[in-house]
Amino acid sequence: MALGLHRRAGHQPRLTQRQQHERRQRRRSSLIAAASTLVVLVAVVVLVPRMPRWDRVKQSFFDVEQMQDSFPRLLDAFWLDVKIFAWTTPAIFVVALLVALARNSRSPAMFPLRALAAAYTDVMRGVPVILWIYLVGFGVPGLGLERPYNSPLLWGSVALAMTYSGYVAEVFRAGIDSVHESQRAAARSLGLSGAQTMRFVVLPQAVRRVVPPLLNDLVSLQKDVALVSLIGPIEILRQAGIDKSKFANFTPFVVAAVIFLSVTIPLTRLTDYLWHRERRRTSGSRVAA
Amino acid sequence: MKQRSTRIRLIGLGAVAVLGLAACGGDDSASEDNVADEATEEAVEETASGTGNDCTAGKTLAEGKLTIATGNPAYEPWVVGDAPESKEGFEAAVAYGVAEEMGFTDENIVWVRTGFDEAIQPGAKNFDFNLQQFSITEERKATVSFSDPYYSTNQALVGFADSAIAGATSVSELKGAKFGAQAGTTSLDFITKVIQPTAEPFVYDDNAAAKAALEAKQIDAIVVDLPTAFYISAVEIEGSKVIGQFPLSDQVAADNFGMVFDLDNPLVECVNVALGRMRDLTYELVSIEETWLSGYTGAPVISLD
Numbered sequence: 001m002a003l004g005l006h007r008r009a010g011h012q013p014r015l016t017q018r019q020q021h022e023r024r025q026r027r028r029s030s031l032i033a034a035a036s037t038l039v040v041l042v043a044v045v046v047l048v049p050r051m052p053r054w055d056r057v058k059q060s061f062f063d064v065e066q067m068q069d070s071f072p073r074l075l076d077a078f079w080l081d082v083k084i085f086a087w088t089t090p091a092i093f094v095v096a097l098l099v100a101l102a103r104n105s106r107s108p109a110m111f112p113l114r115a116l117a118a119a120y121t122d123v124m125r126g127v128p129v130i131l132w133i134y135l136v137g138f139g140v141p142g143l144g145l146e147r148p149y150n151s152p153l154l155w156g157s158v159a160l161a162m163t164y165s166g167y168v169a170e171v172f173r174a175g176i177d178s179v180h181e182s183q184r185a186a187a188r189s190l191g192l193s194g195a196q197t198m199r200f201v202v203l204p205q206a207v208r209r210v211v212p213p214l215l216n217d218l219v220s221l222q223k224d225v226a227l228v229s230l231i232g233p234i235e236i237l238r239q240a241g242i243d244k245s246k247f248a249n250f251t252p253f254v255v256a257a258v259i260f261l262s263v264t265i266p267l268t269r270l271t272d273y274l275w276h277r278e279r280r281r282t283s284g285s286r287v288a289a
Numbered sequence: 290m291k292q293r294s295t296r297i298r299l300i301g302l303g304a305v306a307v308l309g310l311a312a313c314g315g316d317d318s319a320s321e322d323n324v325a326d327e328a329t330e331e332a333v334e335e336t337a338s339g340t341g342n343d344c345t346a347g348k349t350l351a352e353g354k355l356t357i358a359t360g361n362p363a364y365e366p367w368v369v370g371d372a373p374e375s376k377e378g379f380e381a382a383v384a385y386g387v388a389e390e391m392g393f394t395d396e397n398i399v400w401v402r403t404g405f406d407e408a409i410q411p412g413a414k415n416f417d418f419n420l421q422q423f424s425i426t427e428e429r430k431a432t433v434s435f436s437d438p439y440y441s442t443n444q445a446l447v448g449f450a451d452s453a454i455a456g457a458t459s460v461s462e463l464k465g466a467k468f469g470a471q472a473g474t475t476s477l478d479f480i481t482k483v484i485q486p487t488a489e490p491f492v493y494d495d496n497a498a499a500k501a502a503l504e505a506k507q508i509d510a511i512v513v514d515l516p517t518a519f520y521i522s523a524v525e526i527e528g529s530k531v532i533g534q535f536p537l538s539d540q541v542a543a544d545n546f547g548m549v550f551d552l553d554n555p556l557v558e559c560v561n562v563a564l565g566r567m568r569d570l571t572y573e574l575v576s577i578e579e580t581w582l583s584g585y586t587g588a589p590v591i592s593l594d
Contacts, residue, residue, distance in 0.1 A: 056411070060411050134498075134501075138498075138501040138504075138505050141505035141506070141507055142501070142504055142505040145505075145506075146506070147506065147507075150505055150506055150507055151507065152491065152507050229492070230493075230494060230498065231491075231493075231501075231507075232469065232491030232493060232498075232507060232508070233491065234489060234491070238472065241406075241472055241473065242472055242473060242477065242492065244410075244473070245406055245472065245473025245474075246428055246473065246478070247428055248410065248428055248431050248432035250410075
């Protein structure tokens with residue numbers, strides 16, 4: 001950090017011996033990285049098409065005409081994924097935070113609540129998402145709800161929110177636990193109540209620390225949204241499946257993957273960035289390989 | 290299973306691995322090796338019969354055996370009680386009929402199970418042929434081969450007897466309803482191309498999920514082939530009925546069911562000969578149809594206008 005500032009100031013163009021060494025090291029590692037990337041790329045681009053059945057694979061997975069044909073339909077269907085994602089995420093955060101707070105309650109009278117919250121996270125995380133989607137998506141409407149309250153979109157989203165709030169609650173809980181006990185002690189000694197301590201001292205620190213794992217869960221949710229298609233709605237993966245069956249070609253799945261990536265890659269990059277920032281903020285300088 | 294294990298003991302340790310590969314639906318070279326091994330076995334039991342005819346020789350996955358696939362699970366009235374080995378149900382009976390025509394005795398028939406979708410995708414197959422109401426379509430012919438049709442049917446509508454569309458007589462009355470179908474089937478195509486409802490249909494992996502949605506009243510009706518419609522309404526969903534069947538027209542071709550083979554499998558010819566004999570010579574196909582599908586065809590017709 002100090003070295004960087006020094007250089008940016010520009011008062012001393014002559015580099016120290018150490019700086020020269022570091023610069024050489026940096027150049028060397030970028031050269032090695034570039035060379036190894038090139039080797040891998042060449043191997044893929046040159047060798048794969050030489051495989052005996054590459055033509056068939058290419059035709060089954062990378063058919064350009066099929067791509068153009070499927071793309072508008074798939075993009076249209078992807079909009080449904082985005083919508084489900086958009087309305088389940090806030091629900092997940094609210095439920096998860098409540099569950100995490102319940103688990104972190106300290107009053108002896110709250111024991112049943114703590115036990116309930118623990119059971120909730122255990123069951124939600126322990127049962128496959130698919131089962132929840134079937135059970136809630138078909139089961140609850142099957143009890144006799146009328147349209148539109150029996151919509152598979154509604155109950156599929158509820159199932160997703162239930163399972164994911166189990167995971168996210170644990171992330172929140174980890175965040176809350178990571179705040180040092182002295183922070184609570186200090187807050188209480190200043191006269192804050194238990195609730196105020198949580199609200200103004202513990203949670204702000206906890207949430208900031210768990211942003212990267214939270215985003216990680218969101219990336220995962222973004223893909224699991226497709227599971228709602230099991231109970232009827234045609235979203236992107238289902239549309240790709242329909243196209244695949246109709247044209248006996250897997251290209252629609254490749255197109256769907258690219259559409260997914262166009263959302264998940266920025267999201268994961270953002271996660272990485274936040275993670276690095278948090279790391280820089282809280283730990284020492286990086287040790288080279 | 291018993292057959293297979295005795296054979297494994299016969300051939301000896303070296304071949305076990307090869308057979309294991311073949312049993313997993315392995316690649317071409319494995320099954321070739323397998324054929325070679327089987328040939329030596331043939332020499333041992335030269336008089337063995339019931340292992341196919343001249344046409345099928347060398348064309349089946351395992352020499353002297355006919356490996357037939359059906360759905361997992363298989364539904365009535367096509368296969369009774371999910372047990373094709375019992376020969377009960379239309380498709381089970383047809384499969385055994387074809388096998389018999391081709392000279393396979395019952396003990397040389399091996400049943401395997403596949404999903405509907407996976408069987409019509411490109412790639413190696415772990416069966417000689419697969420029958421689970423596969424409609425013969427041009428698009429599918431690019432990746433798999435079909436036998437001649439063994440049954441022709443049309444699409445039908447199943448819904449609750451008290452639903453708003455229960456009395457529908459024409460497609461125009463169905464526009465406002467919500468439909469469901471199995472993914473990748475001709476029934477789904479039928480909904481989007483012929484019925485053209487205002488609401489997007491719901492799509493399911495299998496008819497079981499479609500039935501659950503019907504019971505949850507998330508959809509008004511499901512579209513399936515006529516015999517399946519009758520079975521669902523009579524046995525599987527209490528209170529449902531076959532609302533109607535759709536007539537054939539220029540717009541709607543009959544749904545012809547064919548057996549699915551790996552692309553360009555030479556065995557298709559043998560099966561077609563067998564099917565031809567069952568259709569035109571022994572009339573077995575008709576009698577099987579009468580046994581298993583009679584009472585599965587009379588439903589009110591819903592006009593296409």
